[in-house]
Amino acid sequence: MSKTIAVIPGDGIGPEIMTATLRVLDALDCGLAYDFVDAGMVALEKHGDLLPQVTLEKIAEHQVALKSPLTTPVGGGFTSINVTLRRHFDLYANVRPAISFPGTKARYENIDIITVRENTEGAYLSEGQTLSEDGETAQSIIRNTRKGSSRIVRYAFELAVKKGRKKVTAVHKANIMKTSSGLFLNVAREIAKEYPQIEFNEMIVDNTCMQLVMNPYQFDVIVTTNLFGDILSDLCAGLVGGLGLAPGANIGEKAAIFEAVHGSAPDIAGKGIANPCALLLAAADMLDHLGLVEQGTRVRQAIRDTMANDREHVTPDVGGTGSTQSFGEAIARRVKA
Numbered sequence: 182m183s184k185t186i187a188v189i190p191g192d193g194i195g196p197e198i199m200t201a202t203l204r205v206l207d208a209l210d211c212g213l214a215y216d217f218v219d220a221g222m223v224a225l226e227k228h229g230d231l232l233p234q235v236t237l238e239k240i241a242e243h244q245v246a247l248k249s250p251l252t253t254p255v256g257g258g259f260t261s262i263n264v265t266l267r268r269h270f271d272l273y274a275n276v277r278p279a280i281s282f283p284g285t286k287a288r289y290e291n292i293d294i295i296t297v298r299e300n301t302e303g304a305y306l307s308e309g310q311t312l313s314e315d316g317e318t319a320q321s322i323i324r325n326t327r328k329g330s331s332r333i334v335r336y337a338f339e340l341a342v343k344k345g346r347k348k349v350t351a352v353h354k355a356n357i358m359k360t361s362s363g364l365f366l367n368v369a370r371e372i373a374k375e376y377p378q379i380e381f382n383e384m385i386v387d388n389t390c391m392q393l394v395m396n397p398y399q400f401d402v403i404v405t406t407n408l409f410g411d412i413l414s415d416l417c418a419g420l421v422g423g424l425g426l427a428p429g430a431n432i433g434e435k436a437a438i439f440e441a442v443h444g445s446a447p448d449i450a451g452k453g454i455a456n457p458c459a460l461l462l463a464a465a466d467m468l469d470h471l472g473l474v475e476q477g478t479r480v481r482q483a484i485r486d487t488m489a490n491d492r493e494h495v496t497p498d499v500g501g502t503g504s505t506q507s508f509g510e511a512i513a514r515r516v517k518a
């Protein structure tokens with residue numbers, strides 16, 4: 182197979198973790214080619230634009246992008262690049278796996294939960310945000326649609342089938358938010374009937390938070406609306422030791438962008454100690470998406486084996502004494518073996 186992907190090296194630690202990640206992908210020798218494009222501060226300096234048109238065109242052309250974290254300058258009226266990308270490509274599904282890895286400081290072991298979050302509507306529309314003149318009353322719009330709810334719930338069930346998962350939990354607040362969350366829940370109930378082989382249950386969001394902390398093993402795939410998904414996916418990342426090992430995928434009909442959940446970490450940029458695993462796990466999910474499932478599995482296993490056995494090569498954030506480069510090279514050696 183030969184496939185070209187758009188690669189965005191990003192800002193801060195972005196280029197360092199991207200180099201380590203591409204080293205592992207190269208070691209797989211699976212026919213991937215890279216088209217490097219700019220976004221973020223690098224793009225602002227080079228092209229005068231945080232998200233140049235040519236970058237959008239290349240992502241549209243290749244349909245798949247691997248993206249390092251980007252810095253959105255604070256103030257100055259800059260819109261988040263990540264939000265712009267989601268809107269531009271209608272990347273409606275935000276998929277966030279939370280998987281336990283050996284050697285991490287985490288509350289639980291053997292966690293394997295995927296959160297599927299609606300990424301384009303709900304409470305994050307940024308529409309109708311008003312503050313009254315006296316500053317006393319603020320409001321914003323929450324809008325869920327049948328189309329938006331259907332496609333995200335269907336995506337979650339299809340993912341469950343594809344990955345051999347057993348259960349989908351729809352998380353909502355339909356007892357209070359009777360229209361917006363109610364529509365989502367009704368759609369979830371309807372679509373669940375089309376997948377009798379997958380167990381379906383529904384849970385109110387506040388109870389879900391408690392249940393995740395008390396007994397996370399009852400969850401398999403969670404599907405939910407935008408705001409709840411944002412919060413629950415970080416909670417799940419916390420169960421497995423934080424954002425350092427958290428990948429994310431933003432999926433649409435015409436494009437998919439795979440990224441680490443963490444940011445550009447300016448405090449450690451250039452020091453060679455950033456953990457490349459979140460981006461590497463995102464790359465493993467990208468391989469699955471491209472149909473290279475065996476290679477994706479090999480990457481995850483190589484990370485697991487490296488973290489369990491090569492402590493001298495892993496980065497300090499996960500208790501090692503190695504560097505971004507040594508971590509990447511150790512994983513690359515294992516995927517080749």
Ligand SMILES: NC(=O)c1ccc[n+]([C@@H]2O[C@H](COP(=O)([O-])OP(=O)(O)OC[C@H]3O[C@@H](n4cnc5c(N)ncnc54)[C@H](O)[C@@H]3O)[C@@H](O)[C@H]2O)c1
Nearest residue numbers: 249250251252253442443444445446447448449455456498
């Ligand atoms: N997807 C994205 O592009 C994305 C996501 C979040 C934040 N950001 C941007 O990143 C910048 C910095 O944000 P922040 O400081 O709030 O969050 P951050 O995730 O960059 O950093 C938070 C803390 O985690 C540490 N950290 C993050 N990634 C790490 C890694 N791979 N290895 C080891 N340690 C790691 C950092 O050193 C820092 O102490 C901001 O400009 C923000 O807008 C981008």
